[in-house]
Amino acid sequence: MGKKSELLPGTLDMLILKTLTRGALHGYGIALSIKRLSDDVLTVEEGSLYPALQRLLLQGWVKGEWKMTETNRRARFYTLTAAGRKQLSLELSQFEQMIAAIGRVLQDA
């Protein structure tokens, strides 16, 4: 019958940026963090995550740096840039405005 998306389309970049406000993380860690914070409701598939990170790099909203993890593995750690913080705040306010608007449409009466 067609499975629903694991994510609300259009929210992934915002979720990634927000996750990075808590500190630098590699891609895998970002996905885990979102999954856990959302109580397993939101699952970021690899095929969505890495292209999204490339987009964010290209836009200059995050920067990436290859390092070793605690478990001694090679991984690329992402940090928010100043532009990324600005973008996050923009996306947050647009998102909240939309959710409020949808809420008005979904109200009874």
Next chain:
Amino acid sequence: MGKKSELLPGTLDMLILKTLTRGALHGYGIALSIKRLSDDVLTVEEGSLYPALQRLLLQGWVKGEWKMTETNRRARFYTLTAAGRKQLSLELSQFEQMIAAIGRVLQDA
């Protein structure tokens, strides 16, 4: 710079179905209703609306009937089917679950 979508992707079908719980409407009327209830935040473009209505017809979630409007124009009026009501309730609960999950990720701390 690239304009953002006028709609949160993935919510259009739900918005249309919900709008039809208030009574039968033609496509144009649905778009107006969503725009007005949302205080002009949500704009359903024609190129999104009519394909969406075709999808809903195909799924059996709405049925359409050609009639005359109050202003004496030919228009297709859509009504929710029983399956459509069921689908709406499903989409509403999934949406609320997702919004709650996103809310948890967006929380500070």
Next chain:
DNA sequence: GGGCCATATATAGATTATCTATGGGTAGAG
């Protein structure tokens, strides 16, 4: 040493949903 799981990155291709742009057409007001 061999097998497996969790960790980690990345790309190709398909799918879906939206948008932009365009086309047709009618009623009523001025």
Next chain:
DNA sequence: CTCTACCCATAGATAATCTATATATGGCCC
């Protein structure tokens, strides 16, 4: 007789997600 609001619809572009696949390593168990 022209303009605006009303009404439907499709083609093609764009964007964001998914599925599937490929690669590779560290640590654990046997």
